[in-house]
Amino acid sequence: MTKSVFSHLSNDLPAGLVVFLVALPLCLGIALASGAPLFSGIIAGVIGGIVIGSLSGSHTSVSGPAAGLTVIVLNAITELGAFNIFLLAVVLAGxxxxxxxxxxxxxxxxxxxxxxxxxxxxxxxIILIIKQIPYAFGVNETKDLDKYIPFVNDLDAVMALKNLGNQLDVGAIIISAVSIGILVLWDQPIIKKARFSKVIPGPLVVVLLGIGINKFFKFVIPSLYLNVEDKVILPRISSVGEFSSLFMMPDFSQILNADVWLAAVTIGIIASLETLLSLEAADKIDPLKRISPPNRELLAQGTGNIINGLIGGLPVTAVIVRSSANVTAGSRTKLSAIFHGFLLFASVIFIPGLLNLIPLACLAAVLIMVGYKLAKVSLFRTQAKLGWDQFLPFIITILGIVLFDLLIGIGLGMGVAMVFILLRNFQNSYLLEESKEEQGDTVRIVLSEEVSFLNKGALIKALDDIPDGKHVIIDGSNSKVIDYDVLEVIENFKTNAATKNIEVDTIKIRSVKVGGLH
Structure with a gap:
């Protein structure tokens, strides 16, 4: 890591703390939903932060166990019959x-x-909010948690949320309401401008205040006190031997088992797809509009998953929930992701007793706010204004994810988007050509007659290859249609060009507003 990685410590360390507070319940919850040992979720979070964070070329993306793999992991562990056999599949997936x-x-x-x-x-x-509502209401595993929290995006489980009134805990609701109020307050401009808000992140205030309120309940209003089942539960480690026993080796004797290879291929492909989509999404919410190298990310993810499989961790991907929390908290470099990994490791070693005081309602409030920032009403308005070719794939993707699962939602959204592309192509034939002319210090990129999102990769590569200090002219004079995705790539390039001392001019290319996802 170069000096530049350490040049934003005042931004990255608080952001790493925020990501740690977000990642901790996710690591434990995803392990629980996957039918895996809880500690395997922590291992995955540590490797995702420290190893993948160090190897990745992304400044904003954070990796860890992902809810999108939960069903795949649960089925694989069940079908393979033992967790150590499943770990071999994780190694092969890497x-x-x-x-x-x-x-x-x-x-x-x-x-x-x-x-x-x-x-x-x-x-x-939206799914994140739905999953956290039961925790905010004080429903836990002793109160049929699996009935109310749809880790699998199952419509019946979503509809079952209406039954929460039969199980709610007033103490948890009070702590959740206060926590959300604090987080909303921390997002107000008057608080954001204050110096203390840079040092003391809102989620940290929420956690400390939640512990305090619950202690107050214990001594003043015992009926509202949240017991151990409503709080974080981490293993206590009292010796080196006890610590080492938490790790597990894969069963290499099953290397020729066809089911192991099937699970490995499934995890490898789906984890890669989820990583690439999350990486693209993280780049979109990066205020500096930096572009992460996807092939390097696959190499980093593969290395991380090999290590996870060798020591007993769940498979990981780049995760947009953690990445969004990272960007929202003000992160500037990947040091925040690495720092969150060290915090996860240190927390289970040194302060499991303190962490076990944290009410789950506090963590639910943090995640509900992250979910809200991902699904703001303003985002729906913006997409609607862009027209049906942008709004319909957007809304279909959401419905598919909420009603079915992540991959089905993405597939449905892609299908609708492709219909619009084919309709446009039918109405307006075009040649897939781009020319780049260099005259002295000037680079001219002439766009073709119609430029769709299918041309985005080639354009990104062309812009990325431009040397520092050039004058770039992007000419859309010949273009009848320039897709919104391409316009967004051009806007991001213009935003980031100053860092490479590049001057950018555009001809007949309209400006678009980007980066308003959070």
Whole structure:
């Protein structure tokens, strides 16, 4: 890591703390939903932060165990019959990801339209809110938690939320309401401008205040006190031997088992796809509009998953929930992701007793606010104003994710987006040509007659290859249609050009507003 990584410590360390507070319940919850040991979720979070964070080329993306893999992992563990056999599949999945990175398959992420990516963000935000509502109401595993929290995006489980009134805990509701109030307050301009808000993130205030309120309940209003089942539960480690016993090795004797390979291929491909989509989404909410190298990300993810499989961790992907929390908290470099990994590791070693005091309602409030920022009403308005070709894939993606699952939602959204592309192509034939002319210090990029999101990858590469200090002219004079995704790429390039001392001029290319996802 170069000096530049350490040049934003005042931004990155508080952001890493926020991501840690977001990641901790997710690591535990996803492990629980996957039918895996709880500690395997922590291992995955640590590796996702420290190892993948160090190897990744992304400044904003954060990796860890993902809700999108929950069903796949649960089915694989069940079918393979033992967790250590499943770990072998995780190792092989990591190797597959490294092969994909070497083959430069990461460009597939460029061919997903912006409307679908934004729909994925909003859909995940809505699902995140739905998952956290039971915790906010004080419903836990002793009160039929699995009935109310749809880790699998199942419509019946979503509809079951209406039954929460039969199980709610007033103490948890009070803590949740106060926590959300604090987080809303921390987002107000008057608080954001204050110096203390840069040092003391809102989620930290929420956690400390939640612990305090629950202690107050214990001594003053015992009927509202939240017991151990309503709080974080981490293993206490009292010796080196006890610590080492929490790790598990894969069963290499099953290397020729066809079911292991099937699980490995499934995890490798789906984890790679989710990573590439999350990477693209994280770049969109990066205020500096930096573009992350997808092939390097696949290599980093593959390395992380190999290590996870060797020591007993769940498979990981780049995760937009953590990444969004990272950007929202003010992160500037990948040091925040690495720092959150060290915090996860240190927390289970040194302060499990303190962490076990945190009410789950506090963590639910943090995640509900993250979900809200991913699915703001203003995002729906913006997409609607862009027209049906942007709004319909966006809304279909959301509905597919909420009613079915992540991959089905993305597939439906892609299908609708492709229909609009084909209709446009039918109405207006075009040649897929781009020319780049260099005259001295000037680079001219002439766009073709119609430029769709399918051309986004080629344009990104062309812009990325431009040397520092050039004068760039992007000419759309010949273009009848320039897709919104391409306009967004051009706007992001213009935003980031100053860092490379590049002057950018455009001809007959309208400006668009980008980056308003959070």
């Amino acid at each position: 190797i597959i990801q490294i092969v994909l990175g070497v083959l430069k398959a990461g460009v597939i992420g460029y061919y997903f339209p912006t409307s679908v990516i934004k729909g994925m963000l909003a859909g995940i935000g």
